[in-house]
Amino acid sequence: MNSMLKLNQFSLRTVSQLFSRSISTSKMVQIKEGDKIPNVELYEDSPGNKINISDLTANKKVILFAVPGAFTPGCSKTHLPSYIEKEKDLKASGVDEIVCVSVNDPFVMGAWGTNFNTKGKIRMLADPNATFTKAVDLTIDLAPLGGVRSKRYSMVIENGVVKTLNVEPDGTGLSCSLADHIKV
Structure with a gap:
């Protein structure tokens, strides 16, 4: 019996080691200043309205800010309103x-935009599967909000390239990613 137990332990350990070696351990790297925006589809208002973020930022100066969730307190009371308030000044510069990007479905992002009257001011883009958020490696696990979400950050993108990136130190705070801190 003991020899059978030892054999099973050995076999499990060997299989585990072989399995772990066969899995790629390449680590994603957080996007940084000077990097190109990934070629990823986001959604505006509905699943049928795909917006390629790389195409959207080509030949333009774009501010992209991301929030952990639409309709959440910090996002609704402070983050989104900071950009609404500064929208005219930012566009004048x-x-x-x-x-605005969030790991939500496009209907939720559309409703949030309607609630804050963002039409013509701020584009509310949904990243329902966190595809963009994972591609820029700015995910955070917020189990109470459904698991994988976006860290709170802002960036200035010029012609598809990140010029400035402001990631909240704890991923969710409200300091460096607000509109007041954007340098255009």
Whole structure:
């Protein structure tokens, strides 16, 4: 019996080691200043309205800010309103588009935009499967909000390239990613 137990332990350990070696351990790297925006589809208002973020930022100056969730307290009371308040000043300084991204479905993002009257001011883009958020490696696991979400950050993108990136130190705070801190 003991020899059978030892054999099973050995076999499990060997299989485990072989399995772990066969899995790629390449680590994603967080996007940084000077990097190109990934070629990823986001959604505006409905699943049928795909917006390629790489195409959207080509030949433009775009501010993209991301929030952990639509209709959440910090996002609704402070983050989104900071960009609504500064929208005219930011566009007067040469910004072509302001984009808000969240790991939510496009209907939720559309409703949130309607609630805050963002039409023509801020584009509300949904990243329902966190595809963009994972591609820029700015995910955070917020189990109470459904698991994988976006860290809170902002970036200035010029011609598809990140010029400035402001990631909240704890991923969710409200300091460096607000509109007041954007340098365009």
